Amino acid sequence: MKAVVSYKYGSPDILELKEVEKPVPLDNQVLIKIHASSLNFGNLVLLKGQPFLARFAFGLIKPKYSIPGGDIAGQIEEVGKDVKQFHPVDEVFGDLSICGWGGLAEYAAVPEHALALKPHNVSFGEAAASPMAGVTALQGLRDKGKLKTGQKVLIHGASGGVGTFAVQLAKTMGAEVTGVCSTRNIEILKAIGADHVIDYTRDDFTQKKEHYDLILGVNGFHPLSAYKRALKPNGRFVHVGGSEAQLFQTLIFGPFISMTGKKEMSNLLQRANQKDLIYLKELLEDEKIKPVIDRRYKISEVQEAFKYFAEGHAQGKVIITI
Template identity: 75%
Template sequence: MKAIVCKKYGSPDVLELKEVEKPFPTENQLLVKVHAASLNFGNLVLLKGKPFLARFAFGLTKPKYSIPGGDIAGTVEAVGKNVKLFKVGDEVFGDLSVCGWGGFAEYVTVPENTLALKPNNISFEEAAAVPMAGVTALQGLRDKGKIKAGHKVLIYGASGGVGTFAVQIAKAFGAEVTGICSTRNVEILRSIGADHIIDYTKEDFAQHKDCYDLVLGVNGSNSLSAYKSVLKQNGNFVHVGGSEAQLYQTLLLGPFISMTGSKKISSLLQRANQKDLHAVKELLESSKVKPIIDKGFKLSEITEAFNYFQEGHAQGKVVLTI
């Protein structure tokens, strides 16, 4: 089978399209024929080995997982004898980041507790755009952010992969949502239901003092003090992504700020799980959430796909058709 192979950390140029041995499922696995996959920030970390702390999980001197790719959608081609939840021919989607990655390939073997049945109302490309970003948005809002109906929620980086899901999921929870983006992305936020939009090229969000119950920081390099200033008393700031400086501020200063005041600062480490994937699947099936895809590439165009993705200006998700 064809697969993308990464033997060393570096730029997208180190990725190679190669012929490799087709995997065979164990008694507890499924073999999935992959129709589509998508790119996430975790793919960049696995490619570059940055931030350095990530190497303790992904391999200290070279990538632990030679075939990258987390999010997939495809068709079950074979099942191990102990598999109970799926059968040959089922259309499935899921996040492989907790079971060895390997999604940038024509076939992959997967434990059954990693997948869910693909919603019938979306394509394979749309399904592949969902798992990591959708579950990240859900966990950030629900688990870390303690979102409730009527909350005023601010999402910084609202037009990207996680951000577009966060806007829609927050609306599904009954929140009043403000999205922050650049001028070129205003219409996208309108189309997915944002109640208010702040164009950061024209307005400083930090002027909105004490306005929000929950702030989700998906991208950017803003200081913690700026985020803290727009929180109401007992409000929550959840760091999902952004600059390394912002991450370290959150990890080092967040616990102290949270202990010494009423405003809470925390960082989300997303963990894929089947229950949350099913929760996002229900939102997709009810059309409360729809994947936003910016651009598609072929598997052979993996270098171009990563170069485009790492520019950081994608409107929604970048998808590979396999």
């Protein structure tokens, strides 16, 4: 089968499309013919080996997983004898980051707990856009952010993959949603339901009088003190992504700030799980959320796809058709 491979850390130029051995599913796995995959920040971490701490999970010297790709959607061709939930020809989607990656390939052997049935009303590309970004947004809002109906949430970096899901999910939770983005993305956020949009090229929300119950930092760069200033007295800040400096600030100083006051500053480590994936499936089928897709690339164009995604300006998701 054809697969994208990388045997060392580096830039997108090291990615190669090669013929590799087709996987054989174990007793608890299914064999999926992959139709589409999508790119997430984790793909860049696995490619570059940065930040360095990630190498303790991905391999110190070279990548532990030679075939990248987390989000996938496709059709089951074969099931192991112990598989209970799925059957051949079932259409599924899932996040392979919890089971060895490998989504940028024609086939993958995957444990059933990493998958859910694909929403019947979306394409394979739309399904592949959803698992990692959707679950990250969900866990940031619901689990870390403890968002409740009627609360005010600000999503910093609202026009990317996680951000566009976060805007829509927050609305399903009954929140008043403010999205922060650049000028060119304002209409996208309005189209997916944001109540207010702040153009960060013109306004700094941390200097305004408005305060929020929750700030979700999807692509943040402000110091923690600025986010703290924009929170209500019992507000929460959840770091999802952004600059490495902000990540380390949240990891090191966040617990201290949280212990010494009523405002909480925390970091989200997304954990893929089937229950949340099924919840996303139901929301997609009910048309309460919809993936925002920026560009689609063929698997033969994987270097170009990674380079575009690494620029950090994607409007929603970048899809790779297998």
